[in-house]
Amino acid sequence: xxxxxxxxxxxxxxxxxxxxxxxxxxxxxxxxxxxxxxxxxxxxxxxxxxxxxxxxxxxxxxxxxxxxxxxxxxxxxxxxxxxxxxxxxxxxxxxxxxxxxxxxxxxxxxxxxxxxxxxxxxxx
Numbered sequence: 001x002x003x004x005x006x007x008x009x010x011x012x013x014x015x016x017x018x019x020x021x022x023x024x025x026x027x028x029x030x031x032x033x034x035x036x037x038x039x040x041x042x043x044x045x046x047x048x049x050x051x052x053x054x055x056x057x058x059x060x061x062x063x064x065x066x067x068x069x070x071x072x073x074x075x076x077x078x079x080x081x082x083x084x085x086x087x088x089x090x091x092x093x094x095x096x097x098x099x100x101x102x103x104x105x106x107x108x109x110x111x112x113x114x115x116x117x118x119x120x121x122x123x124x
Contacts, residue, residue, distance in 0.1 A: 009063070013056050022048055027072060 021029075024042050028034050043049050047058055062069070068078040 009060060010056070013059055017052065017055075022046075023072070024048065 022043070023046065024039055027042075028039055040049075047055055050058075066079065068082065070076075071078050071081050074081060
């Protein structure tokens with residue numbers, strides 16, 4: 001399982017790096033302002049000037065410590081954006097066992113009595 005998580009983390013990291021441009025290019029293009037000195041400073045602050053292996057090590061260690069990054073849209077840490085949404089996600093996820101149990105109970109007659117009225121009702 002850890003090997004799978006490690007592999008997925010590498011895939012996600014590489015997908016973020018393979019995309020054209022980086023966050024600094026996107027921010028500067030949106031603002032319509034390009035100052036090469038400031039752009040280089042921000043790239044250095046974000047670690048984009050370092051080798052990709054060092055970038056990955058920094059990124060994965062931040063994830064392990066709960067640092068999910070910073071939202072440039074809301075100008076808040078990403079964890080503060082995600083945290084209020086966790087209870088809603090957990091609530092919808094907790095309903096899954098009940099829906100699975102209901103499907104199993106309601107489909108059992110279809111499996112036991114082939115071509116019956118209940119089977120027609122289940123397939124309709």
